[in-house]
Amino acid sequence: MPTTEQAHASFDVRSKMAAGLPSPAPEWGPIPRYSFVGGNNDSPSVPVGGLAEAAVNAINKHGPALATYNLGGNPQGYDELREFIAANLAVEPALPISADEVLVVSGSLQALDLVIETFVEPGDVVVAEEATYGGIISKLTRAGAICEPAQLDDDGIVPEALDGLLSRLASQDRLPKLIYTIPTVQNPTGSVMPVERRRELLRVVRRWDVVIFEDDCYADLAWEGDRPPAIAALARDGGDVGRVVYCGSFSKSIAPALRLGFVVAEPPVMRQLVALKDDAGTGAVEQLILAEYSSAHFVDHVRELRATLxxxxxxxxxxxxxxFGALSAVAIALGGPVQVTDPKGGIFVWLTFPRGTDTARYLAPAAERGIQFNEGAAWSVDPQWGARRMRLCFGSLSHEDIRAGVAALAEVIAAA
Structure with a gap:
């Protein structure tokens, strides 16, 4: 029989953990110089002075209210922030709502969690764009959902292809409850869905009686053309109230570490979301500061950030x-040039390599050179379709580091 000391020394706490957990996180280290991963933004553009002034003003005015959860008010979030969100959405993307239809959440990731928990059960089918946010793929997988890819082109989801997909799923008695889309500054392609395409998309989902989850987290960073009305706005205009659940974020327009986002939903969905949001409220100090800052400075700040990006x-x-072009060493090594998207906003470019390429094989040699990138399989509903693709974030790097980092990455790929 082992002694007490031996038993303690041999105990492996991992044996007590739940089954089916994601892979453990790697050990943390400093961000490499050439980090093209994640959704990090331009650090000089963070409005530090304005946020500092707003913090002093907001806490002086509302500090005593921090003694109570939710500042003693609505569990949907700080009233003045929700009122700002509603007023801002009425202008862009032409979504007229009341503050009562806004729920402030701890970043858009919490929005995804709450909406998935509200609509999705294990075994349900959810449709997402074939290239999409990796976080939605992992969260749907964890929820036991089956994700089906919707075909994309340069204007977003192809309505005819979506109609065919839904028809096939209906014939198999697998019709989804939910379609997840990023129509304005799509992640990772950077496309913006035109207005008529949005109307076509709505006609398709009405035919099949499916809910749309519209993720507009990058929409404030659209720099080309006029920002189209939200799908949620078009649904309301067409009398289809409640068809679309909408979410947005301040992570890209102000700062990722701020961790503030919001959901817009009709009362039946809103009441359910609030019931599921059992965290005693999103951080109140952050809400106070953001409301104080945004009421006077948000529009001008976003205009400048768009130009920078x-x-x-x-x-x-x-x-x-x-x-990576036609005459490059990469093209010679791979048998053809790499195609790159022309984003209409945001912080990413999406690369498509010649057939037969698997960008994941470059992760390790790139890391040895201090380079990080997102392999395409992790940002694609079908990993095999995405294997020859790559996402590069340019938001946080200087011009010099963008040029040097891309050159270094090309050397790694040509050598590999």
Whole structure:
């Protein structure tokens, strides 16, 4: 029989953990110089001075209310912030709502969790764009859902292809409850769905009686053309109230670490979301500061941020064309050039490599050179379809590091 000391030394706590957990997180380390991963943004553009002033003003005015959960008010979030969100959405993307239809959440990831928990049961089918946010794929998988890919083109979901997919799923008695889409500055492609395409999409989902979950987290960063009305706005205009659940975020427009997002939903869905949001409220200090800052500065700040990111995108696309184009060493090694999207906003470019390429095989050699990127399989509903693709974030890097990092990545790929 082992001694007490031996028993303690041999105890493996992992044997007590639940089955089916995701892979453990790697050990943390400093962000490499050439990190093209994640949704990090331009650090000089964070409005530090404005947020500091707003923090002092907000806490001086409302500090005593921090003694109570939800500032002693609505569990849907701080009233002034929800009122700002409603007023802002009425202008862009032309979504007229009341503050009572807004739920403030701890980043859009919490919005995904709450909406998935509200609508999705194990075994349910959910349709998402064939290239999409990796977080929705992992969360749906964890919820026991089956994710089906909707075909994309340069304007977003192809309505005819979606209609065919829903017809096939209905014939198999697998019709989804939910379609997840990022129509404005799609992640990872950067496309913006035109207004008529949005109307066509609504006609398809009405035919099959499916709910749309519209993720507009990058929409504030659209820099090309006028921002289209939200699908949720078009649904209301067409008398289809309640068909669309909408979410947005301040992570990309203000700062990712702020962790503030919001959901817009009709009363039946809103009451259910509030019941599921059992965290005693999203951080109140953050809400106070954001409301104080945004009421006076949000529009001007976003205008400047769009210009900054548009220029970074230009630098990134030029670097990719130089080092991955038809005459590059990469094209010679792989038997053809790499195609790159022309985003209409946001912080990403999406690369498509020649057939037979698996970008995951470059992860390890790139890491040895201090380079990080997102392999396409993790951002695709069908990993085999996504294997020859790659997502690069240009939001947080300087122009110099974008150029140098893309050149270094090209060297890794050509050598591999």
């Amino acid at each position: 548009r220029e970074k995108c230009r630098v990134m696309r030029h670097a990719v064309a130089t080092h």
